[in-house]
Amino acid sequence: MIRVGQGFDVHQLVEGRPCIIGGVTIPYEKGLLGHSDADVLLHAISDAILGALGLGDIGKHFPDTDEAFKDADSLKLLEDVWKLAKERGYKLGNVDSTIIAQRPKMAPYIPQMAEVIAKALEAEEISQVNVKATTTEQLGFPGRGEGIAAQSVVCLVKIVL
Numbered sequence: 001m002i003r004v005g006q007g008f009d010v011h012q013l014v015e016g017r018p019c020i021i022g023g024v025t026i027p028y029e030k031g032l033l034g035h036s037d038a039d040v041l042l043h044a045i046s047d048a049i050l051g052a053l054g055l056g057d058i059g060k061h062f063p064d065t066d067e068a069f070k071d072a073d074s075l076k077l078l079e080d081v082w083k084l085a086k087e088r089g090y091k092l093g094n095v096d097s098t099i100i101a102q103r104p105k106m107a108p109y110i111p112q113m114a115e116v117i118a119k120a121l122e123a124e125e126i127s128q129v130n131v132k133a134t135t136t137e138q139l140g141f142p143g144r145g146e147g148i149a150a151q152s153v154v155c156l157v158k159i160v161l
């Protein structure tokens with residue numbers, strides 16, 4: 001059996017925060033604002049996995065009112081979400097994601113992001129994890145550099161023993 005899920009997240013870009021996307025710290029003049037480290041890509045992937053499992057969203061599992069998740073490492077949150085999938089007998093089919101950002105340029109960091117995500121989701125091969133990036137041609141909030149969005153689609157495959 002396969003299950004699919006999708007996730008979408010947005011975080012504001014502000015001065016004085018590190019720019020952490022896909023578990024990679026990108027050198028940039030601004031970073032993403034959030035209760036956690038605000039890793040917009042890992043949040044979208046976490047939501048996609050939770051969606052595939054029918055388990056709600058990351059706000060339900062890691063409330064932003066809980067001090068335990070203040071400045072949380074989103075890679076740890078993704079690993080916790082992945083445990084829920086494994087406990088239910090799923091392995092990764094594939095995950096495809098898009099980062100929507102006018103700047104910074106993501107391309108140089110995408111291979112490292114894919115490695116981080118593949119490791120967290122225990123992928124058998126790197127081709128199971130795809131990360132893309134697009135601008136919005138200077139339109140809307142990403143185009144004005146006010147924030148970054150990410151969306152993700154995940155396919156989970158039930159392990160048959």
Ligand SMILES: Nc1ccn([C@@H]2O[C@H](COP(=O)(O)O)[C@@H](O)[C@H]2O)c(=O)n1
Binds near residue numbers: 103105106134135
């Ligand atoms: N923040 C970004 C946005 C885009 N890219 C790469 O540039 C290509 C062209 O982007 P368009 O929005 O003009 O289609 C895109 O396919 C990405 O490879 C990027 O690295 N970082």
Ligand SMILES: C[C@@]1(CO)OP(=O)(O)OP(=O)(O)OC[C@H]1O
Binds near residue numbers: 036038039059065070
């Ligand atoms: C990750 C959590 C929890 O620290 O906080 P944020 O970093 O604000 O992220 P968001 O995507 O708004 O929602 C999930 C939150 O509960």
